[in-house]
Amino acid sequence: MAESRFDIVVIGGGPAGAMVSLTLAQSGYSVCLVERREFPRETLCGEFLSHEVFDIIGNLGMEREFLQLGPTPINRFALCPESGPILSESLGFTAYGLKRGAFDQFLLNAAIRQGVQVLQPAEAESVVRRGDGFEVYCRSGEASRSLQSRWCIGAYGKTSPLDKRLHRPFAGRRTQLNGIKFHVPSSALTGMNADEIRIFTGPDMYCGVNQVNSGMATICFLERRRGDNVSPRARLRELASANKHFAGILEGTMMSVVDDAPIYGTGNIYFGRRNVVENGIFMVGDAARVISPLAGDGIGIALQSGELLGRLFREHRHSGPNPVVLETEYPRRWGQSFNARLRSAAALQRIMLSTPLRHIGAALLSLSPSLLRAAIRLTRE
């Protein structure tokens, strides 16, 4: 890549970065995307792709290519509380289970086909405002280079050293909320149906299990960390002691399947408010705000926020985008699109992580299964 000057530099090549880059390139902007890791790479995620994701893939005309990746269709949701029976309900739509390694590569390839230039692996180490544009300093191994652009978009996910460098108010907060993912062979799980996602509850944690592609399943949990430094594998053992339904799916393997699996995790996840535009940088996906994973909607919001910002730039393509207008309009539209879903998901997560509220919730749901349907609907568009 010889050029160093672009209309727009996008930092991060996950779903949000790939989607916003693709949409901007479709409108004729020159876009450089900087991604610090080589793909395909795994990353923390339950890998449940909601219907919002599939709708966007459909709009891009890429359903066939997506289905060729072999995702597992998921049509049912089952809540498995510590006490009481499993509560199962139709999702009311088809979702898919697919490893992030495959999904993120698929989207990034689509952006490259659209003309996005990708600098990878390269880490954006700092962003400086220069006149009416930006200079983004990147490091790739021993080499460093700088990129100049009129606009800069942050798509670097839930946490990055850039947050501190940009003086984002939440940077460095210790929330004690950690996420962990394991991939295990789906054949090792007892009694799970291929077309369902199960959520298991336990003390200070909830854990999702669903099948993905290539004969694998994802076990992914969010925990409120306690002071006792328990390892992720030990946390799953604790869950198996507290929740007989979880112990049941692992009974064939006596947990050895988890002992052999690599761990993907992130600590101190901050779910609170963030500025959607920070120092003139437009944030998309998790960099704008992280939704509680319980909703299974983070990738959907990453794609939708990328598309939203891309459309806004498209509307202003011919008149020339005006920073004052865009910096007002983007947060307004972002809030309209996502605030309600974020609030519902946060409320459900609070219930899940509080032992008394969780027990009351499970008791109510077992009395009235239609409440489960309503809870699923609450987190969707």
Ligand SMILES: Cc1cc2nc3c(=O)[nH]c(=O)nc-3n(C[C@H](O)[C@H](O)[C@H](O)COP(=O)(O)OP(=O)(O)OC[C@H]3O[C@@H](n4cnc5c(N)ncnc54)[C@H](O)[C@@H]3O)c2cc1C
């Ligand atoms: C426990 C847990 C489970 C979840 N399960 C689900 C689920 O089942 N379904 C769902 O839809 N969502 C789920 N989510 C949410 C989902 O993972 C995220 O919302 C989604 O990944 C956001 O996409 P993104 O593109 O914003 O960020 P990311 O996917 O994090 O991508 C950011 C990219 O930026 C790169 N990057 C970071 N810093 C730099 C830098 N300085 N320079 C260059 N590159 C950089 C990273 O390498 C990465 O590739 C879950 C979240 C958690 C915490």
